[in-house]
Amino acid sequence: MTTTPVLLNGQVIGLAHYASRAALEAVLARTGSSFSQSVALRAVSDNGGTVERDRLVDRLVGALKIDESAARETVEELTALKQLETPAPGQVSLTDSGRELYERIRAGGNEIAARLYAGIPAEDLAVAGRVLTLVTERADAELANS
Template identity: 50%
Template sequence: MTTTTPLVDPRVIALAHYAGRAILETVLARHGITFQQSVTLRLAAVADGPVGREQLVGGVTDALKIDATEVHGVVDELIAAQLLIPDGASDLRITDAGRELYAATSGETAPITARIYDGIPAEDLAVTGRVLRLITERAGAELTALRG
């Protein structure tokens, strides 16, 4: 029996995405945080300081392709959980608790990610990265056109 490498298609990409996301969501659930909250918290954690609420919402909206109203709700949840706090009239800042949570979830997922990627040649990862970026860019343009 000959094993063939599957061509990259939407199903293959989706299966890889959902496999990875299931791992992440399992880790996040142990910490009482959702995927959307994690994405939002990450953007605040990697910022060089306070981040504008609209900038944060825009980043999450762009990354997850979800409605800004939903992201504002996620931001409010993070503020209520004291993982983000207002900083001035329109900025937000990650709290120490938010930074600790981000570090904990990142620390738990890093070795899992390392095991998943272990042994994949760097050249294969580079090609895959280029192809996925192109697909993401094209899909984003199509989504923009569909939403008009």
């Protein structure tokens, strides 16, 4: 008996996304953080711990496909929670508490990823990475043209 291979499509991508996101949500629940907050903390960390507030908002809008007001609200939440601070006008930085929170989220996410991707050949992961990057670029172009 032959099995028909599953072809990559939006449904397969969506199911994988929601399943892995649900696993990450368990980590986020333990830290009291939302997904958008975790993305914001990562964005600041990726920029050396300090970033222009407007650049962070733009990154959240682009990455999460949310409107600007929701992105600004996320930044304000993190500031109110003392995970981010304003070292200079127009900038935000990770506080020690924010850095520690991000590291806990990152470590938990890495543990989940290690289990999810265990045993998948590097070549398959490279192909999937290229294909999904191209799909993302095309979807972003569609959104820009709508």
